[in-house]
Amino acid sequence: MKTKGDQQLVKRINRSVLLRLVRAQPGLSRARLAAESGLTKSTVSLLVRELLDDGWLDEAGASVTEGMGRPSTPLHLNVGVRALIGVEINVEIVRVVCVSLQGDVLHSDAQPHEDHRPPAVCAQVARMVAAAHRHLLASGLRLSSIGVGVPGAVHDATGVVRFAPNLGWRDVDLLPPLAHALKREGVPGVALHLQNDADAAVLGEFEFSDGEGEDPLIFVSCDVGVGAGIVLNDRVFIGAQGMAGEIGHSVLQIDGPRCSCGRLGCAEAFISSRVLEQPGGDVRRAARYLGLLLQNLWVTFEPRAIVVGGKSCEAHPEFLRGAIDTVASYAESAGLAPPVIRSPRYGAWTPAVGAAALALHEYLRPLRTNAQARRVRPVAAESLT
Numbered sequence: 001m002k003t004k005g006d007q008q009l010v011k012r013i014n015r016s017v018l019l020r021l022v023r024a025q026p027g028l029s030r031a032r033l034a035a036e037s038g039l040t041k042s043t044v045s046l047l048v049r050e051l052l053d054d055g056w057l058d059e060a061g062a063s064v065t066e067g068m069g070r071p072s073t074p075l076h077l078n079v080g081v082r083a084l085i086g087v088e089i090n091v092e093i094v095r096v097v098c099v100s101l102q103g104d105v106l107h108s109d110a111q112p113h114e115d116h117r118p119p120a121v122c123a124q125v126a127r128m129v130a131a132a133h134r135h136l137l138a139s140g141l142r143l144s145s146i147g148v149g150v151p152g153a154v155h156d157a158t159g160v161v162r163f164a165p166n167l168g169w170r171d172v173d174l175l176p177p178l179a180h181a182l183k184r185e186g187v188p189g190v191a192l193h194l195q196n197d198a199d200a201a202v203l204g205e206f207e208f209s210d211g212e213g214e215d216p217l218i219f220v221s222c223d224v225g226v227g228a229g230i231v232l233n234d235r236v237f238i239g240a241q242g243m244a245g246e247i248g249h250s251v252l253q254i255d256g257p258r259c260s261c262g263r264l265g266c267a268e269a270f271i272s273s274r275v276l277e278q279p280g281g282d283v284r285r286a287a288r289y290l291g292l293l294l295q296n297l298w299v300t301f302e303p304r305a306i307v308v309g310g311k312s313c314e315a316h317p318e319f320l321r322g323a324i325d326t327v328a329s330y331a332e333s334a335g336l337a338p339p340v341i342r343s344p345r346y347g348a349w350t351p352a353v354g355a356a357a358l359a360l361h362e363y364l365r366p367l368r369t370n371a372q373a374r375r376v377r378p379v380a381a382e383s384l385t
């Protein structure tokens with residue numbers, strides 16, 4: 001019998017259902033929450049009380065009368081208590097943001113890499129996170145969790161960075177040394193999450209959208225490496241071992257140029273920022289290959305939207321424009337309306353904001369396997385629950 005554990009899980013699911021409803025429809029009353037969730041009014045009252053006490057919800061504001069009933073109090077996400085920190089470890093730069101539960105960026109900082117070796121990266125990240133945390137404290141906010149995005153494949157069960165070729169990392173167990181570095185800098189031992197940077201980025205776009213979010217949703221990162229994060233059925237689709245979305249190594253040309261991975265003709269060999277920045281780099285030609293890649297993603301997933309970001313898009317606006325034109329011409333040939341392809345809401349900060357959204361995503365969708373749950377708790381200390 002696992003009755004106690006099952007009851008706790010049911011409670012977490014119900015709390016997450018209520019939080020998601022309030023987030024999607026700010027100002028809902030308890031009665032409306034009960035009607036929308038299908039939970040009983042007494043269950044809703046109990047859970048709302050807990051969520052108020054834990055600083056997730058806020059009922060400040062005027063009471064309103066709904067129909068003939070008693071006046072009811074509108075509920076909102078409480079943005080005055082909790083905040084999240086997101087980190088992007090890029091190939092060239094480290095970005096740190098503080099984000100509210102609604103996705104407002106409260107603080108941001110970017111610094112070039114001092115050293116790619118994991119201990120040096122951990123020390124730099126810890127210093128930057130400590131500064132961000134001091135900013136939160138000065139604003140009277142409490143840190144709930146820290147999310148980190150890395151440009152490589154992260155093993156889902158262990159949290160080990162399996163392969164980050166552009167950092168020169170292979171099988172790096174980043175979370176334990178990072179937790180220690182954060183502790184040395186005086187950062188509280190909150191839950192620490194690690195994810196591939198494109199997977200994090202798509203979560204930022206998904207979780208901090210207006211309303212319920214676009215699903216399926218794809219984020220394509222065009223940087224030194226090229227990768228995709230995919231939200232499918234309300235979850236990040238990571239594949240069997242966390243390698244899904246490595247679209248930089250989908251082959252676009254048989255016997256094409258050699259890619260850093262060893263194959264011939266990979267997308268990265270045509271559209272990596274290293275190719276664009278070469279003397280005589282042909283952005284228009286690269287844009288057509290990006291368009292080819294997006295066309296293939298479109299017909300594979302039929303997403304609500306494809307968001308395309310990364311250094312190459314910021315440096316060369318014509319890169320994404322050309323790719324959109326290419327997809328439009330494929331769509332026209334097939335007699336179809338082209339898919340929605342757009343830039344990310346948070347621009348260059350998207351992976352860092354998405355890393356901050358990791359904890360929110362896990363909290364709002366509590367059905368995780370034990371193996372997955374383990375990797376997000378490297379430090380036994382305060383957590384979101």
Ligand SMILES: [Zn+2]
Pocket residue numbers: 248249250259260261262263266267268
């Ligand atoms: Zn490749």
